[in-house]
Amino acid sequence: MSTVNVQIDLNELLNGRNAQVQLSVPQLVEKVLKREEGKLTTTGAVSVLTGKYTGRSPKDKFIVNEASTADKIDWGTINQPISQQHFENLYTKVLEYLKEKEEIFIFKGFAGADPSYRLPIQVINEYAWHNLFANQLFIRPTGIESPKQDAQFTIVSAPTFKANPILDGTNSETFIIVSFEKRIVLIGGTEYAGEMKKSIFSIMNYLLPEQDILSMHCSANVGEEGDVALFFGLSGTGKTTLSADPNRKLIGDDEHGWSDNGVFNIEGGCYAKCVNLTREKEPQIFDAITFGSVLENVMIDENTSLANYNDVSLTENTRAAYPIDAIDNIMLPSIAGHPNTIVFLTADAFGVLPPISKLSKEQAMYHFLSGYTSKLAGTERGITSPEVTFSTCFGSPFLPLNATCYAEMLGEKIEKHNANVFLVNTGWTGGKYGVGQRINLSYTRAMVQAALNGELDNAETGKDDIFGLEIPLHVPGVPDDVLIPEKPWTDKEAYKTKALDLAGKFIENFKKFTNVSEEIIELGGPLV
Known part of the structure; x- marks a missing residue:
């Protein structure tokens, strides 16, 4: 044909x-x-079910x-x-x-x-x-x-x-x-409607680099002074939650391009996870689910038509799709300047990465290429508990080109625009998944806020002796003991074993990048 x-x-x-x-x-x-095809909820959102495919x-x-x-x-x-x-x-x-x-x-x-x-x-x-x-x-x-x-x-x-x-x-x-x-x-x-969204993203990941534009799986927002922040991470690591900041204007929650002019949103809406959603924890997302929004696989009370965001009987990958202008505090048009701060989000199921660490350029390139996180339940078929994964550039399922193409472009832009890069663990602390607990969201918000405000630029740090990461020793609003990943563990030997295990996985995974400079490997990766 x-x-x-x-x-x-x-x-x-x-x-x-x-x-x-x-x-x-x-x-x-x-x-x-x-x-x-669906039902109307009390907020005017349309509630639909996606059948046996509740993820990509x-x-x-x-x-x-x-x-x-x-x-x-x-x-x-x-x-x-x-x-x-x-x-x-x-x-x-x-x-x-x-x-x-x-x-x-x-x-x-x-x-x-x-x-x-x-x-x-x-x-x-x-x-x-x-x-x-x-x-x-x-x-x-x-x-x-x-x-x-x-x-x-x-x-x-x-x-x-x-x-x-x-x-x-x-x-x-x-x-x-x-x-x-x-x-x-x-x-x-x-x-599953998300296949349409991610297909267009994959297409943009092919077309934009041809125009010297870095396409990115990240959320973005901008402060009152015009300072731009990017949040990289896979589904469930907090991109949407952390970028929906009432004190900063949202540029977009998932997909962006970075051109010579600055950052622009690829989409016109948001596709937020809404498991256990409450107005108290995530007011912007909660209030955005109004008339015409689409709720996927969210259980609805048959008598009251109220959405029950705590019910995950179908899947933990419950979603809300709404236009970006359903959020009050947004940047329109969805365009801003060059990023000042870049945050890599990971949900560490091992419970050994620091809640926040500041990265050198080499570490930024190493961790961007590694794209370590734990896939969370429901984001893909067959995932029922956190599963360790390395998703290159925090978005390998959507990258048609070789990963080093995107990584090299990011490295050049970080250096050109002098952006600060942080690795933030939104996963577990005090033990691995099933033993420890998820890091308190309020602590994560405080750490991210300190990074965005520049409070960590010259902060006193200590070096992690396994991953080589520079860990801020004091962050406003966060107990000091929370910042050092070993301290919340009652069994210190178990911590060391798990940390060395994860470091080994980083090293083994990185062997697939055969055309990366030795400098990035030596200065960016674990010390062991």
Whole structure:
């Protein structure tokens, strides 16, 4: 199938009798309720269930092996190749499947808040609630921007279409396939809406570096003096929570680009975890869940329609999708200057990393490439308890290019703009997972606040003798004993054993980076 034929088929779908194009949020909510895809909660949010797929399916994600991009993609277990023939056959079947539906829903918008680097996209959905999700998460056209602008990438999502692995070249009934040549994302067999969001992020991670822009899996905010902070980390490490600061304007909670002009949000909304959500702990997120927001897998009281954020009977990966302007304290447009402070967030299940440490440039590069954390329950299928992982650049599932491309760009920008970098452990203290306890969120907030305010720039530090990290000895609002990871452990030998175990895992993982300078390895990694 040629590119021309693909476009003809797509136009037939876009202009078909069943196409519902650019519906408003109230119209989409009406569709969701009429089609019984979800229920309305007391706040006006739409409550939906995603079936057996309550998280991403990384083993079902593919990139089409095409001549124009094959030499650029970092092929492997994350960027799995699929043949052009399999893609085109499956694409044709999905389009034919959607043509027969009574209704399909189309959203036209953008990825990238900076108009200079904006990507026009369109999203074609089988479900009205998926289109509502796209409306909330991506950037919506304003009155001066035409939604009819030709899309440069199209998502085609058909959750109820299931692949035949034998015929279609997939690993299961589920598939998330990106064709950079055809500029198509093809999704089927899963109702989890996050696949759409992360597919566009993966695409931006391919396109932006070609323009010398660093694409980043991070949240960002800006202070009253224009000081910008970035928060890197995987799902569940606190990016959304810590960046939603009432004293700082939110730029975005998950995906950003860093150009020569500064930082810009890639999205137009937030996709926050809401397990155990309360107004007391996270007021900005709690109050943002209003009319038109989408609640995924949150249990609802049948009598009162109240959301029960403490109920994780379906999954711990309960989510809320809402537009960024649902938060009062935001930066609009979602663009700011160069970062002053960069925070790497990790949820250490070993319980041995310091709650906060200041990194040298070499340590920053080492820990960025390592991307150590613990995957938390529910963020992916099959994860039921914290699982140690090294996710390069804190986002390896979404990086089509070789990781060193992103790491080198970050190193250059840190040096050029003199940014301070901190490693913050939001995981366990006083013992490993199951023995110790999660670090108090109020302490984490105090440590991050001190880093942002510059209070740690010249603070007295002590060096960790295993990881070589510089640990501030005093942080306002935090007991001194909390700062030194060994002190909360009652069994000091057990602490040392676990710390040496984790250090060994760092060293072993880093062996895969064969083209990294010896300086980064020697000055950035563990001392053992």
